[in-house]
Amino acid sequence: MKNSFYHLQVSLRIRGSHFCAAAILTEHWLLTAAHCFASVSTDFLHKIEAVAGDLNQTKVDRGEQNFQVKSIKFHEKYQRSSPMSYDIALLEIKGRIHFGDFIKPVCLPYPGERFPPKTMCVVGGWGRITEKGPLSSVLQEVQLNLLEQNKCKHVLQTLRPGQKTFTVLCAGPERGGRDACQGDSGGPLLCPRADGRWVAVGVTSWGKGCGRSWNNNKIKPSSRRGSPGVFTDVLMFLSWIKSNLRKELNIVADRSLCGVPDGVVPGSEGIIRNPAHPGQSYNNNEMCLWSIQVPTREHILLEFLEFDLENDTQCYSDHLTVYVDEDRRIGRFCGGQPPSLILIAGSHSIIVQFGSDVSSTGAGFSIQFSGVDKDYSFGAECGTVVLLQPKGAVQSPAYPQAYSNNTLCRWVIYAPEGHIVKLDFDDFDLEESENCKYDSLTVFGDIDGKDEIDLRETAFEDQGEEADDDSRVLSPHLQAAPYGMPDIFATSGLDTPRTTEDDGKLSWHVNISLGAGYECSGAIIQSQWILTDAHCVYKLEEQHLRFLSVTAGGSKKQICDVIGVLVHPHYSPFSLDYNVALLKLSSPLNLSESTQPVCLPSAGQEIPPSLHCWAPAWTSQMSGHGQCRPVRLKISVLERAVCEQHHRTTLTPTMLCVGLSSGESCMTHWTAGPLVCLTNTSGVVLMGVKSWGEPCGGIQKPAVYSSVPAIMHWISQHLDME
Missing domain, CATH: 2.60.120.290 (Spermadhesin, CUB domain)
Incomplete structure (x- = not known):
């Protein structure tokens, strides 16, 4: 096919001979495969030449630029003994690439951006034209369709049965005939966006042969088995790429990564913020990094003056993270509630990192930092x-005097x-x-x-x-x-909340867990079926789904494995439309007073404004086993216009909006739990699945739910409704 992407690629050569490829990220940095490099010694790197703007290696092309290699950085988990996992590296060149018509940087995927199976992508390089054939002197390109991830893993298991870590994606036809080959390693797998831009979603890593059929691999002799093209999944390493670019470049600001000035912050006190001015919102797809230092003998105090980021259960979307010594994490924050004061004792330098995805944004944050004396304390107050x-x-606040109430x-x-x-x-x-x-x-x-x-x-x-x-x-x-x-x-x-002693102890509510750091909420709709939000399970790789478990029953705890996950076919991870999913349990729950299914609405049932509803929340009052005590938070359905005005967006027909009821306190931990409402005709029914937004603070911060009546036809198709 036409050589249309040579301007994004670099030929890596030793003594003039091509051995691998790379993609251009910035004026100084290239993205490639770690397995291309037998050594990272200075002597070895000095032998490597990086040639940008090259099409035909038998001549000097117009716009061609040559560079020596300055340094290389492998992913920390890459091991030469298992070179096909974490096979990614950043290559720093000496000098600066001058961009123009013949040389351009490649686009990286947005956080959370997905390219579905069967997407037509392109891979190219100067590798072998056929298996065991000669290298090509002219850059060759071939179209490959992305493969379903479960099919990719299945065929790779026929080649590497003991492989447990999958950091790759696959592309290529099952019958073979089109593939990358030896010498193409390190080059980008490019896939198209709707706007016409091509994105580096993969780094060419490996394959069994070149262009072999991989149909019926298991019954073939090992020497005759094949595979699709295997590429390191760039999306999995997006934060690693951007963080390392930020650290290594050590620049004050890079508008391609951050919408406001960042980098090293001068002085021992000041304010960092994003966006730059009040009344605005931060941008999507940002990666900002601030380095703060105070005099050696001082501690660092952080005060969050303003804080409004997109909220999700695990802060996977927009988030702000604070590090000490670049790798010791203090905390990861999102949502609309400002974190408390943070005092860092024992270090005079910290890193503050902010990242946003491609969905909703918020009003942003403003953080005041200052150096304080080593004897500084919060006194009778509290923080981190x-x-x-x-x-x-x-010591507790004011020790040895008594601490105050409502202290955290x-x-x-x-x-x-x-x-x-x-x-x-x-x-x-x-x-x-x-x-x-x-x-x-x-x-x-x-x-x-x-x-x-x-x-x-x-x-x-x-x-x-x-x-x-x-x-x-x-x-x-x-x-x-x-x-x-x-x-x-x-x-x-903390106002006195309604507790689980009234109204059935939230008997329909469950926790969905995937181990440390991952938890969502759901509702029991049948003894073997749970309704939750699609965002909870959409990004999970298939091998992780089998570790999902559901906990129900309050104090009479029941834990069940998940054997099936159904995400609504019209779910959009960007707009969060149809943000619902069904989980099938390995065995039915034992229904009792503390574990009961919630009533479902009829399809299309009206949800009028001012309808009284409840959702799970958690008090800071501890239960007997160190768990937060669940309560019901009273909220009301709001007019769509009110929600659209505050969120500056248009709600789809599958969305409904809620806010705190008049007089309700929000001094509880809001969860992404299901919404039940009291209707005149059907009693208490499940009306919503939490999607996005934060209701605390009244209608100023309404929450958006996926409307259950709007998707009841889909639910009914998959359940044995009685």
């Missing part, structure tokens, strides 16, 4: 304190490298209650607050507790939601 010293003390404090402790954390309790006096129902202190073995360590016996016996990891998070009177998750830093007065 980060401790990095080899030894130290953790957090300490993040990192041990020096090669050490673990040991906790010795010198004094301990909290309000006593059965199973620490009220005031309590909890220790986690991970930064996300999932790995809880049971200290109840050691605390009351005043014994030391030795940790088995290099980080700990302590939280007295804490909400048991994961540390760093959306809106868990609200610490003002």
Whole structure:
């Protein structure tokens, strides 16, 4: 086919001979495959030449530019003993690429952007024309269709049965005949967007032979088996690519990555923000990185003046992350509730990273930073304190005086490298209650607050507790939601909420989990079926779906595996239209007073404004087993115009909007839980599945739900409705 993409590629040569390809990312950086390089020594790199703008290697093409290689960076998990996983590298050149008609940078995918199976993509290079044939002197290109991910993994298992890590995607016909080949490694797999731009979704990695058929691989002798083209999945490494570009370039601002000036922030105090001016919104697909330093003898204090980011359960979409020493994470934040004060003790430098995806945006954030004396403290107030010293003390606010009510404090402790954390309790006096129902202190073995360590016996016996990891998070009177998750830093007065003792103990509500750091909500609609949001399961690779589990039953806990996932066929990850999915459990739940299905509405049932509804929330008041106590948060359906005005977008017919009911307190942890409403004709029915938005704060921050009546026909098709 026509050589239309040579301007995006680079030929890598040793002593004039081509051996691999690369894609142009910036004026200084190339994207390639790690397995191309037998060594990263200075002597080896000096032998490599990178030729941009090259079409025909037998002559010097118009616009051709030649460069030496300065450095190379492999992915941290790449291993030469298993070279086909994490097969990605960044190559830094000496000098600067001058862009023009013959040389251009490649586009990277947006966070969360997906190219469906059968998308026609293009791969090219100067590799072998046929298996064991000669290299091509002129760049060749071939069209390959993307393969379904489950089919890709199935055929690769016939070649590498023990392969457990999949960081790749596949492209090419099952009958063979079209493929990349030896010498094409490192080049980009380019797929088209609707706007006509071509995006590097893969890096050419490997294949079994060149252009072989891979039909019926299992019954073929090993030497005759084939495979589609195998490419490193660029989307999986998008954050790694952008973060390393940011760190290595060490620039003040790069508009291709961040919409506001970032980089090294001068001075020991100041404000970082995005967007640049109030009343605006930050951009989609941003990656911003600020480096903050204060004098060596000072600590760093962060105060969040404004905070409004797109909210999701795990902060997978838009998020702000704070690091100490570039790799020790303090917290990951999103949503509409400003995090509390953060004091970093033991380090005079931090990294603040902000990333946004391609869906909704928000009003952004404004953070004030300053260097403070080492004896600075929050006094009687509370916040998050980060401790990095080899030894130290953790004390409740105003200690030895009594702490105040409605207090939420957090300490993040990192041990020096090669050490673990040991906790010795010198004094301990909290309000006593059965199973620490009220005031309590909890220790986690991970930064996300999932790995809880049971200290109840050691605390009351005043014994030391030795940790088995290099980080700990302590939280007295804490909400048991994961540390760093959306809106868990609200610490003002808590109104008395409606508890689970009334109205059936939220018996229809379930938690959907995939291990540490991943949790969603759902509703029981039949004993073996759960309704949840599609965003919860849409991005999961197939091999992860089998680890999904559903927890129901409140105190009488039932845990079931998930054996089937059905995402609505019209679901859009960008607009979040039809944001619903069905999960089929491995076995029916044992229905009881604490585990019951919720009533479903009729198809197209009206949802009038001011309809009274409820959704799950969590108090900061602890239950007997260190879990947050579920409550019902009272909310009302809003006029569509109100929601559209505040979100500056148009709702689709499958969306409905809600806000807090008059007089309702939001001093609870809002969850992405299902919405049930009290109707005049049907009683209490399930009306919505949480999609996006944050209702706390009244109608100023309405939440958008997927309307269950609008998708009842689809639900009915998949359930045995009785």
